Amino acid sequence: MSEPKFKRVLLKLSGEALMGDDQFGINRSTIIRMTEEIAEIAKIGVELAIVIGGGNIFRGVAPGAQGMDRATADYMGMMATVMNSLALQDALKHHGVESRVQSALNLDQVVEPYIRLKSLHYLDEKRTVIFAGGTGNPFFTTDTAAALRGAEIGAEVVLKATKVDGIYSSDPNKDPNATLYHKISFDECISRRLEVMDATAFALCRDQKLPIQVFSINKPGALKRVIMGEQEGTLVHI
Ligand code: UDP
Numbered sequence: 432m433s434e435p436k437f438k439r440v441l442l443k444l445s446g447e448a449l450m451g452d453d454q455f456g457i458n459r460s461t462i463i464r465m466t467e468e469i470a471e472i473a474k475i476g477v478e479l480a481i482v483i484g485g486g487n488i489f490r491g492v493a494p495g496a497q498g499m500d501r502a503t504a505d506y507m508g509m510m511a512t513v514m515n516s517l518a519l520q521d522a523l524k525h526h527g528v529e530s531r532v533q534s535a536l537n538l539d540q541v542v543e544p545y546i547r548l549k550s551l552h553y554l555d556e557k558r559t560v561i562f563a564g565g566t567g568n569p570f571f572t573t574d575t576a577a578a579l580r581g582a583e584i585g586a587e588v589v590l591k592a593t594k595v596d597g598i599y600s601s602d603p604n605k606d607p608n609a610t611l612y613h614k615i616s617f618d619e620c621i622s623r624r625l626e627v628m629d630a631t632a633f634a635l636c637r638d639q640k641l642p643i644q645v646f647s648i649n650k651p652g653a654l655k656r657v658i659m660g661e662q663e664g665t666l667v668h669i
Contacts, residue, residue: 436660439478439554441581442469442590443574446484446515448648455491457515462522468654469559470526477658478554480584481530481561482577483519485511505569509536512573516563517541523559530559535567535576547583554584574632582639589641590657591628592648597665598625612665620667627667636667643667 448465451458473479488511489496496504516532523530531553534542542563543549550560565576574591581589595603596611598620603609617637620627627633627643636643646653646664656663 433659435472435475435477435658437477437587437658439584439586440480440588440590440658441577441584441586442479442481442592442654443577444481444483444519444592444648445573445594446486446488446511447490448487448592448594449483449515449518450487450490455487457487457518462518464651465648466519466522466526466528468652470523470528471655472658473523473528473557473559475658476557478557479559480550480554480580480586481516481519481559482565482573482580483512483515483561483563484573485509485515485565487511488514502569505571506536509565509567509569512565513538513542513563516561520561528559530561532561532563535562535564538564550580551584560584571631572629574628575635578628578632578635578639578641581641582635586641589636589643590654591643591645592654593645594647594649595645596647596650596653597645597663598627598667613662614666614668616668637669640669642669 449457451461485508489508520530520532532542533545535545553560562580565573577589598612599609601609644657644666646657653663
């Protein structure tokens with residue numbers, strides 16, 4: 432069997448990826464399918480760290496949060512990522528993958544705090560690490576948490592799992608001539624005004640020379656193909 436292209440990766444999953452076709456929350460068959468794919472790469476020895484968003488839970492409370500102080504709403508969003516992390520940890524366990532959740536927010540009874548050296552130790556031991564609580568700061572996103580933790584743990588790439596299968600020259604839902612980029616540089620993304628991640632996350636990856644691979648979480652086998660270095664989605668490179 433061929434070797435994986437990457438030894439250590441940071442996988443960013445949006446919370447909304449867990450919703451499936453539901454309006455909010457965690458769709459059971461969706462999390463099982465995603466977990467099967469994640470378990471497959473964990474089992475081939477790839478050192479895997481995961482950052483998960485909170486959009487799926489936060490969307491459910493969004494009407495009640497309207498008009499709320501931004502920082503308060505952001506803390507609620509970060510708590511939502513902790514719930515998703517626990518759900519993911521539990522689902523991974525059912526697929527035979529031991530993982531540790533480390534949170535940027537202190538929730539001692541539920542998850543351990545983020546301690547970089549400890550997470551590096553887990554990764555060295557081939558245990559999957561799930562980083563919960565985003566960056567621990569309001570006014571940021573889990574994309575930025577992914578870039579930050581990715582840089583901290585020395586990941587070779589940030590794998591951004593999205594609803595679309597890569598970066599297009601224009602919106603493929605509106606433009607029939609839109610073409611998919613297989614590879615594109617950070618500078619080209621800026622000059623073509625292509626939004627890959629939020630600006631803070633994008634700038635951090637660029638500064639740290641941390642490539643971003645964008646691919647679809649809904650495409651069966653896509654994650655494995657990315658890991659094996661096969662053509663899939665779009666690679667944003669220096
Ligand atoms: N959030 C935050 N700081 C962070 C990460 C997340 O305040 O470092 C909050 C923010 O309100 C955000 C929510 O948590 O809207 C959920 O994160 P995100 O939108 O990145 O989740 P996703 O869209 O990937 O599901």
